[in-house]
Amino acid sequence: MxxxxxxxxxxxxxxxxxxxxxxxxxxxxxxxxxxxxxxxxxxxxxxxxxxxxxxxxxxxxxxxxxxxxxxxPKCQGHKREQWIRAREAELLNVTYFHMVFTLPSELNRMCLYDPKSIYGLLFGTAWQVIKGFSSNPKFLGADPGMVAILHSWGQNLSLHPHLHCIVPGGGTTRSGKWKFARNKGKPGCRKARYLFPVKAMSKVFRARFVASLRKEFPPHPTAFYENLFKHNWVIYCKRPFLGPEQVVEYLGRYTHKIAISNHRIKSLDNNNVTFTVKDYRHGGRKSLLRLTDAEFVRRFALHILPKGFVRIRHYGILSSSRKKALLPLLQQVLGGPVPNGRPPLKHRRxxxxxxxxxxxxxxxxxxxxxxxxxxxxxxxxxxxxxxxx
Structure with a gap:
């Protein structure tokens, strides 16, 4: 590359x-x-x-x-490309949905104190929510899959833990057959908006996460946990991907992304760092942010994950224990990945x-x-x- x-x-x-x-x-x-x-x-x-x-x-x-x-910032390109190629081979000819689970800022201090536990709860709770709604016959009544990617940063390098999740629009029944989400999972379906009710998911996500938090950190006062219910926890749901090509494009941007890439840094002068930031509240408008070296390094260090922590995880029918046997069978029925025409990875020229x-x-x-x-x-x-x- x-x-x-x-x-x-x-x-x-x-x-x-x-x-x-x-x-x-x-x-x-x-x-x-x-x-x-x-x-x-x-x-x-x-x-x-x-x-x-x-x-x-x-x-x-x-x-x-x-x-x-x-x-x-300099070591992700080849790893990202290898990972994407592997995921391309696992795509199904169904609609995929994109969801983002975000932790409120009230939990930032706990993330700094014990990131391994808090981020682990975030992964586990997000999967509980997806699996719970999927198993409900009212919404799907099937076993789902999920690929989840942890990001801990915002554009200004502040702590902003959130989970990007990719979920196929359907799942497998007990008999092993594929079941599409109602009017939402079939490829090219224009009626598809969100896989499950967003407001209901948000309430369940908040309740389950706080319940798990109580078990993991029991010494915290009751008032702390009650304060977490004063605000709504938002699960951001985008419109579904238009096709497998969009899924792969998304994976390319997000899988091996780090807190800040080198191309965003615009100047280094007088022990200060100036870099670009996007304001997503105003349509992604770009501006420049200037930080001292010390503050830049401090913020960058916030996003160094604990040793051995896995930041990309696969669940359900997409988990490593099931996909080797299950996905080839599903691809025979639903269709496999669309050829992208990209040349194979080659040795260095x-x-x-x-x-x-x-x-x-x-x-x-x-x-x-x-x-x-x-x-x-x-x-x-x-x-x-x-x-x-």
Whole structure:
């Protein structure tokens, strides 16, 4: 996958504040993550030397290793593409619905205190709501599926935990047959709006989440939980995707997205960071936000997930334990994914001739390439380009 350099990077902010990173983080895991991002594709992580296999070229190319961290702005492209291709093969020829479950700001402090538990409850409760409404014969009366993706940020990098969910418009009955949602699940159905009643879902979501919260954190005073019922919890439901192509496009934007990408950063001056933000309350109008380095790093660190926490989860008929056997059968009945015409993932092309494939001939650590290879690189007139390790 081709990578494009940007004028400014998150890594630059981290590098010029490397001595203060630990003090801007809530724990050592966040600090370790930021230092990994700071070193990404630099000599500090070592690298490798590749040679073009085209007989007419044979040029050498120096690449520094990537950190491969899921929070890194420079390491998501290839992973995202691999994940999307895998999901494309699992698409059914049905209507898909998009729902967003959002936690109120009153729970932000608890998210900072114990993100693993709170985010885990968010995943579990969202699935309970979807499964509960789907199993009700009044709405569907079938076993559903769901892909859920956790985002914890808003446009200004503040804490804004929410779950993006993709739900097929139907499910499997006890006999194993597919059942479409009433006038909503068939592909191309123009009457389709929302899969289930939004207001009813919101009330159930709030009640179930607070009930689970009481069990998980019993010492909290009753007034705290009562305060959570003073405001409506909104489940945002978009109109259904028009087809499988839209589902894939959506997945491409959201699956491996991080708190802020490098292209949003517009300037780094006087220990300040200026980046673009969208105001979705006013039609997505763009503006610029200026933060000090310290505040930018502090906000960015808020969205570093706990070690080992899974932020993309599959449920029901789309879970890993069921989809291998079930989805091929459903695709025979409903139809499989629509061919997208995209070329398969390929090996990295030579940046010089654009014909040959780069083959690794040497690897090195942070001390740099051996002298013999350094001399060969000079003779080969290499140029460094931002390629993924």
């Amino acid at each position: 081709t990578m494009y350099r940007t004028s400014y990077e998150v890594a630059q902010v981290l590098e010029r504040n490397r001595e203060q990173l630990a003090g801007l983080c809530a724990n050592s895991w966040q600090s370790r993550t930021l230092h990994a991002l700071r070193k990404c594709r630099t000599a500090a992580l070592g690298g490798h030397i590749d040679r073009c296999d085209n007989p007419g070229c044979h040029k050498l190319h120096l690449s520094y290793n990537s950190c491969r961290n899921r929070h890194c 030579c940046p010089y001739c654009q014909i040959g494939i780069m083959v690794t001939v040497a690897v090195f650590d942070s001390r740099g390439p051996p002298k013999a290879w350094s001399d060969r690189l000079k003779n080969s007139a290499p140029r460094r380009t931002p390629q993924k390790a």
